[in-house]
Amino acid sequence: MAKSAGVAIGYLSERSGLAVSAIRYYETQGLMEPWRNAGGQRRFHRADIRRLSFIMIAQQFGFSLPEIRGFLKTLPGGRTPTPEDWARISTGFRDHLDARIETLQKMRDNLDGCIGCGCLSLPKCALYNPQDQAAKKGKGPRYLMGDSPETGAEPEKGA
Amino acid sequence: MAKSAGVAIGYLSERSGLAVSAIRYYETQGLMEPWRNAGGQRRFHRADIRRLSFIMIAQQFGFSLPEIRGFLKTLPGGRTPTPEDWARISTGFRDHLDARIETLQKMRDNLDGCIGCGCLSLPKCALYNPQDQAAKKGKGPRYLMGDSPETGAEPEKGA
DNA sequence: TCTTGAGCTAAAGTTAGGTTTAGAAATTAT
């Protein structure tokens, strides 16, 4: 059983294509939990290649590292995940993906509805749409076409 | 004609919901081109609210500020964009959006194909897929499931 | 006129997801 020794970080790097620095960074973010050998170097399970694959895949799916950490925590500690584990997690992926696709399709529909309509202003017609605003990322309110909550044409005059 | 005086940055901020600092930042990025009054303060056209709306919308569509600057440069300098201008630009949006939706749908299809298949490993079955890798963002190669270009099970031994 | 509130600039800070650098220690190859 040559398993107990574990593999070095360079091996995982080579097999995954990730930079050594990225793997170390994932450890700081709680995504990997290597142990140390007598000399203080990190040692990983061979199966951690799969863990790294999972991280890369989840990133492609648009998840942040904290979210991915959440997924990984649902895996039974230390052991190689089972097909059921992956299936459970992938259902979460599916929901996330569905939501993103739906948002984009709504945006596209709005856009399609307006490209040919010849109206005064594309933003006014198709894109000033509260639904779209659900997709916004910044903090604080943003009003398309200047339609702030007051909805008035003039700013407030009073003190 | 009360138009020639222009409006102050605070007005645009209030009408758009964007922070004053964000509007100034957009100027540094070449997205807005206000002039200055006698006292050195920025003055904008009222119609620049639409310009800001456009920026916000384009950001929701996933464009970066340099890309948005590119769109805005196709607008005839300074004047309020016509319906044709918006239509032309929105066609570019449409392509971008289509591509993103397609990528996500392919990912979803792969995922769907595997959730019920009972195979050994979700990543191995559904997600080790060169097509998906087209969606990758990082620089340098990344190999899912450790399948590096050598495709061997063991790392190279020779010098 | 005086006093706020709004605006100005330049520089530094923020978040995410890392990379780069530097110098030292461990490991591997010859």
Added chain:
DNA sequence: ATAATTTCTAAACCTAACTTTAGCTCAAGA
């Protein structure tokens, strides 16, 4: 045994898209 790789840590640096801060100046109302 010695040379060449790897690995280690800590801290600095990077991009994008902004925000915050500090110290002033401008503009508008009582």
